Amino acid sequence: MERPRVVILGAGFGGLMAAKSLSRANVRVTLIDRQNYHLFQPLLYQVATATLSPADIAVPIRSILRDQANADVILGSVVAVDRIGRTVTLDDGRSLPYDYLIVATGARHAYFGHDDWEPVAPGLKKIDDATEIRRRILLAFEKAEAATDENERKALLTFVIIGGGPTGVEMAGAISELANKALMRDFRRIDPASARVILIEAGPRLLPAFPEQLSATTKSSLEKMGVEVRLGAAATRCTRDGVERGGEWIAARTIVWAAGVEASPAAKWLGLEGDRAGRVAVGPDLTLAGDPRVFVIGDTAAVAWRDGKLVPGIAPAAKQMGIYAARAIEATIAGKSVKPFRYSHQGNLATIGRRSAVIDFGRIRMTGPIAWLVWGAAHIFFLIGFRNRIMVMLHWMWAYVTFRQGVRLITGSTSLP
């Protein structure tokens, strides 16, 4: 009898963990991703703000799975899933049969009906997004140094981040430090420290997934660093010249979008309706209703949790679902029954600049330098690849000791949009 074929779509935290968890199972695993690398997304903002290089947080998928004999890696994009014939079709026309399918294609940033904002307010999900945002931030300082018009110079030195979740908070802190520390003596005409960093959040507080007290600490920490935090009103207009919010016009040439994500088009491939954020509803065993061969996990899945909330779209949740799906497939093949998925929430972390972080481990809550050390240790620990851990640690130590960020390269075009 042929071994069952498990096809996994997406090599993010969920998909990769599913593949690795099947290493000893008597199945053939095919892992498909649009990129040739697994990306450690939680540190992507440090690529966008010139502390890390792309290679520090990205590892070739083939190299992770090179010794897993039952796993095969394919670079390709999914265009369709045939759930009756049980095949996946790729963009190069290839059709791959599956016995079990794990959909783990993640999320992308969403503009909630304002797709025209994307060119002026890029989001941060992929490596190319990060190098593009890095390019825009660094170019804004260069153009400000060259500007002769005072208003133009001010707009070039104004950086608006839309969205007060972890990514928005981390970007605001990092841009503020870049301006105040790393670039300090680099320019002759402008003072980089005069740059304004404005963080806009539509809701009443930053980090809505954290306890209120930590939101307040985060706000005051950012304000101490010079970040202007604007709560309680959403951006109503974004153009290449600035952002409108609550009737106020903020002239700014650099806008970063961190306000929301929507699931990848998995619902469409599966012939289903997604929820408002495009997520696919799954049962307690993470499979589709009436189709126990198809698992949907990670940011793509809408999984009930507690108090009417869904399991959050964070890396540990995706990994747990990946492990669960692998175990469930093994059990099913062995003819055993499968217990429902149970999400174990470890906590929330976010960093604010180079010396502070907020941590919510339920009973344990921390802010300040100790929290920052815990945050750093956790991220180093979960980085894949010994090499990457060493490199990231060295880059951080270097940036910490010298206040410099080493990766201040403007690659690609040297004109602003």
Add this chain to the structure above:
Amino acid sequence: MERPRVVILGAGFGGLMAAKSLSRANVRVTLIDRQNYHLFQPLLYQVATATLSPADIAVPIRSILRDQANADVILGSVVAVDRIGRTVTLDDGRSLPYDYLIVATGARHAYFGHDDWEPVAPGLKKIDDATEIRRRILLAFEKAEAATDENERKALLTFVIIGGGPTGVEMAGAISELANKALMRDFRRIDPASARVILIEAGPRLLPAFPEQLSATTKSSLEKMGVEVRLGAAATRCTRDGVERGGEWIAARTIVWAAGVEASPAAKWLGLEGDRAGRVAVGPDLTLAGDPRVFVIGDTAAVAWRDGKLVPGIAPAAKQMGIYAARAIEATIAGKSVKPFRYSHQGNLATIGRRSAVIDFGRIRMTGPIAWLVWGAAHIFFLIGFRNRIMVMLHWMWAYVTFRQGVRLITGSTSLP
């Protein structure tokens, strides 16, 4: 009296060295470059072959000169030089007056009348070139893994390097190692070691600037690594499907151009005729005939050396000219006379893969592992920035010990041209 203005075009080895050498001079220095970083070009092939990240060999120019109070850095492209009015015009319309001008804009790859070859056979001069070549090499292996047609697979696994100078030799060695070592167990359908690496040189031997004996050693070292060396006939056609050479058609989907360079368009800006390779002829004091305020240095200049030859287009020569131009300007301002430039040739180095190099220091000639260590030490020593030295050493040690190359990221598009 206002301090004289020295405008330097280009922050390569020559221009940067000129700027630094003027640090204590009573002048105002303006250094203009199209990029915001100084690039250590001798190691660019290691970015193209996935050993180093761009940030390892590139340092922001502002950060190099941040403490040099008399120096100002401008990100911009030159479009014209007015030698009568003594101004330089930039692409953003700015016009900069100069008292002394140092033109150090380097060279770019040249296709000698075959500009249509550029899209299929990219050269290696800039960071974006290197990440593009890296993308093509890695994608070729991915596409070969997916290919169903045997001829297509063979063409995808054939890598042609055109040009047998140091860059061509280094690229051929590095691609061969990537295929034979780093990718060894990464694929399931193809054997990366079955890849063919073909190095084409129109002349009778590799490394024509080296003694004949070292050329022969280089050829046999490359052949031992599995590289096919084809001498004595130039490529006559390059398409996306392959290369024609001496009547033979080589089906190949990846072609790298290392066959020649021409000077940047400095001759045009200066209103002069360049030589065949676009270089500007200068006198023994590196200035233009009849215009002692304009220096041309580095790869842009045609400077007589010995035996009717020109000073070679290598980093040490550019640096020596940069120092000379700075000293000459200081002497001229002080009303002193200026001795002619004298090039001091230290030697030639090239590496062949991870354990061998060829070195020609005139009386001392070396090949093999010791030469490789000398090559590595020299390159680490001349890298700018303490951080970069450490990082490059660590990446090399990692690659050496594990046989892996860490930067195997396909960024940008995932389709081949």
